[in-house]
Amino acid sequence: MSMSVTITAPSVKHILLDSLVVMKIVKHVDSELHAGISEVSGDACAGVLTGLVFLDDSRLEITNCFPTVRNEPVIDDDANAAAQYEEQKQQEMLDMLRKFRTMNIDYEIVGFYQSHQFGAGFSHDLVESMFDYQAMGPENVVLIYDPIKTRQGQLSLRAWRLSTAALDLASKNDWRPELVKAAGLTYQNMFEELPIIIKSSYLNNVLMSELALSKSYSSEKYSTRHFDLGSKKSLEKSVRAMMANVDELNKSIQSLTKYTIDKQRHDNMVFSMTQKRQQENEARAARGDPPLPMDDIKRQKAPQLQTRNGLLDELLASFDTNALADFSKTVTSENITKLFIAEAVAEEKVQGSKDRTLSSVSSTR
Structure with missing residues (x-):
């Protein structure tokens, strides 16, 4: 991860997230969770975000996304097979971006998304990925999606990026205590969170209003799920994860x-x-x-x-x-x-x- 990059302070202050991106992320994560792919591979669901940067009003607009191919296990530590598969992944990503461009869809990469239970899962690999994306563009971010909290009735999507001090240390790949102390870096200012505004089309807003006013739409059928108190297992898992981190x-x-x-x-x-x-x-x-x-x-x-x-x-x-x-x-x-x-x-x-x-x-x- 060590490389010489020019550290520039990002100018984006908030994110405008299209509702299409939210639905695609939720569908991608739920489909893999139901299929059990995440448990078998051990990797988190991830994908690439595309959109545009508006420097005039310090806004990052995320308009589309697509999932990335999962890493396949390498047999007998075959370095050539791993390199070929990585090249194949990059080629598929470029093909998808080329299709976006042909269809007149925003094809500029503005970050990536990952799913983590309880909104946690910040690891060394995640920091490396964030550094690579922010090295390509200082405005790039990562969206962390929490499927557990979303299933309990509250959509959980949070946008993060590495702070300038953390980005500087990541470029040197040197996290010695002296350098961390000199940079004034703590876990509280290592990441910066950006506020997210979810944008829906006017037709979608009209449809939701019509459904709410329609007599045939019964809200009693769906009201009980918001009173679901069955979060004992998720709360127990989060506490166990906290205990492991504290150890x-x-x-x-x-x-x-x-x-x-x-x-x-x-x-x-x-x-x-x-x-x-x-x-x-x-x-x-x-x-x-x-x-x-x-x-x-x-x-x-x-x-x-x-x-x-x-x-x-x-x-x-x-x-x-x-x-x-x-x-x-x-x-x-x-x-x-x-x-x-x-x-x-x-x-x-x-x-x-x-x-x-x-x-x-x-x-x-």
Whole structure:
């Protein structure tokens, strides 16, 4: 991922998302979930977003999308087969963009989308993909779709992009604690979220209005799903994922504490050796002898943080935990509200049935 790129601050402040894109993303994810493809391959549903950038009003308009081909397992670690399959994927993507251009559809790539349960799933691969897309265009974003929350009655689509500081570190592929601290980077400012406005056509708005006013349209048939309280499994999964992330963070804290102690010890040793060498050189200069070099002191090996990607995994785990906590908080508050509404509706139905029973008894008398 390390490459020299010119980091430019993005100017887009909000996203105008076409309703067609929303429907295509939902259909793509649901079809793969029902078919069990995600469980077999282990990859998240992903696709490419196309649209236009309007710099005048700082708007990114996403007008279309299409799914990307899933990675096929490589047998016996065949590097040639993996390279051929990657080339085939790129060719299929270019063919789709060429068809968009022929059909007079917006064919400019403005990002990609992925589905993650509970709105979490920020990994090293996702950061690499975000860096590649933002290196192509600073206005590119990633849409994270949560199928669990959507099935519970609330559409969950959030747009993210790497901040300028995170993009700079990703270009260097160096996430050492010193550089992360110097950049002022935390899990809270590593990603930037953009507000999304979903746009529908006028004909679609007229159709929805006619359905709402139509007498044949029965809303009672679909009203019970909004009072669904069966989110125990999803809440349990999110809490278990949070526990796993917290365990990883505890291990990382131990490694970081050891690294900090070793770094302080190393710095103190280098400082004392430098002071001692300077005193020796002053004494040698007074005697007319040549000074001793400092190269052996500079070659003292500094301690290394015992993690694979520096602080990147810790930042991602913290952000992932924050996303899971937001999901749990939202689901819990919504369930409490639904519970009170369900109790009120049940009491009203019971009271109405009692009144009808009393009235029927009085009429028979």
